[in-house]
Amino acid sequence: MEVVHISAECYPVAKAGGLGDVVGALPKYQNKAGIVAKVVMPMYRTPFLYSSSWVVDYKAKAFMGAWEFEYTIIKEANNKLGFDVYLVDIHGLLDRQKIYGYPDDTERFTAFQIAVVHWMSHWNHRPSVVHCHDYHAGLIPFMMQHCYDYQNLKEVPSVLTIHNAQYQGWMDWNKSTLIPRWDLSKKGLLDWGGSINPLAAAIKCARKVTTVSPSYMLELMHHANGLETLIASEKNKCVGILNGIDHEVWNPSTDNYLTEYFSVKTVTAGKQKNKQNICDQFGLDAAKPLFVFIGRLVGEKAADVLPGALHIAVQTYGAKASYVILGSGEPAVEAGLTNLALANNNCIKVSVGYNESLSHGLYAAADFLLMPSRVEPCGLNQLYAMRYGTVPMVRSTGGLQDTVIDMGDEGGYGIRFTHANETDIVQSIRRAVEVFENKKHLLWMRERMMQINHSWEQTVQSYTRVYDSI
Ligand code: ADP
Ligand code: GLC
Secondary structure: OEEEEEOOOEOOOEOOOHHHHHHHHHHHHHHHOOOEEEEEEEOOOOHHHHOOOEEEEEEEEEEEOOEEEEEEEEEEOOOOOOOEEEEEEOOOOOOOOOOOOOOOHHHHHHHHHHHHHHHHHOOOOOOOEEEEEOHHHOOHHHHHHHEHHHHHHOOOOEEEEEOOOOOOOOEOHHHHHHOOOEOHHHHHHHEEOOEEOHHHHHHHHOOEEEEOOHHHHHHHOOOOOOOHHHHHHOHHHEEEOOOOEOOOOOOOOOOOOOOOOOOHHHHHHHHHHHHHHHHHHHOOOOOOOEEEEEOOEOHHHOHHHHHHHHHHHHHHHHHHOEEEEEEOEOHHHHHHHHHHHHHOOOOEEEEEOOOHHHHHHHHHHOOEEEEOOOOOOOOOHHHHHHHOOOEEEEEOOHHHHHHOOEOOOOOOOEEEEOOOOHHHHHHHHHHHHHHHHOHHHHHHHHHHHHOOOOEHHHHHHHHHHHHHHO
8 A cells, every 4th residue: 555645744854843743753654564655745945854865756847827837856865764755846935944934825835736746647656545634735635636637646545634623724716726727617625615725625525534633523523713514514534543652753761852861660760860951951940840831832722821820820839830831933922921931030931932852851851741722633742741751731622632631530640621721720730739749649640651552553553444444
């Protein structure tokens, strides 16, 4: 079986969040399981591009509207990732520093998808499955089926994985000419609510739709940023499959970003050494419980509630605990957190930006990881935290609900709360501070969660069943 993953991100080539982690790991473990899985993604100017060797695989010209553009497909030469990764180079359009956030993102990702379909239609064989991730690859199932130039891909089955339905790639209908000549009678497949909606188009056209946790699948029928009725009507082809984590990358016994390796047997001393290092770096007291937040500072993650909640927590518990926040996002949230840290310099620290190495250090050093997310399709942070013996504090939603059992329930090892508000967060911090004092219970929870198996091996089987079904 040959599976072609199409994605905007893939770690370590380019990553902005969990999508990158998943697309960097799933194909690797699929290959180990005997599936020929490969990844096709845009060529951005990332450090991985410059530190790797590439060979040109294909070069051609295609049209986006009236604009004829040249694209080059390059392939990583040394199988560095454990699967073949192909980059689509479209000069001037994709080859930029950042993955997202440009005014012409619509044109960038549309051209990317046109190049991918154009290239695949010139292969001398057909792949078994085309697996599209999120809206950046959402037009592909439609294009394979309804663009006149790609009719030789019509019968190739496609799967859509929704990592996050908040982002749908809406395009004004006046951009419909960007899509290569298509069967106009199929207009309804592109449209949702009066605009071209690539995510909705993929939900309609893909043979199967997966979401990254079972709970998120159910949630989408009621909260899907406008797609609720569509998801509900297509529910028979939808399935929720929980993400795995790459145990080779996220392993405290071998993680080179850590100051001290540790395992279940050495978790107390190992975490303390890592904590000491982080606390020295930030000027914090390593004897106090350390709470961290790592992630995009956006409404979905309820990052806007953090400044208020931490302000109350500091007033309530004084200097009993320390907090480190790593992330970037909405300027108002960044400013709110930075000001809070300035006012409470002895116990709150904020690092604005993206820092892969610091993130690993924080998972290892922290006692608690805070994730009050309003929306969390799966969430990988809590899985990494648990693997590093850090107690997750999560709002009961999506994948957080599927992966964390509250410590008050039988066998529980985490802290769950209901609302993404100050009261619930402060209340959870109180519970955390209490359990921090109970070293025996804390150790039991750490040992328990470090041994939970969230490996990709089992998730790969679920995807194989989806492919087999189509
Ligand atoms: P999402 O994809 O919605 O942002 P996930 O929990 O699935 O959330 O994955 C987030 C991934 O991005 C994790 O690997 C996390 O460690 C990483 N991450 C998020 N923000 C940062 C940051 N500022 N610096 C380093 N890594 C980050
Ligand atoms: C998205 C979701 C996140 C999920 C990730 C990987 O970014 O927001 O919850 O873990 O995709 O599937």
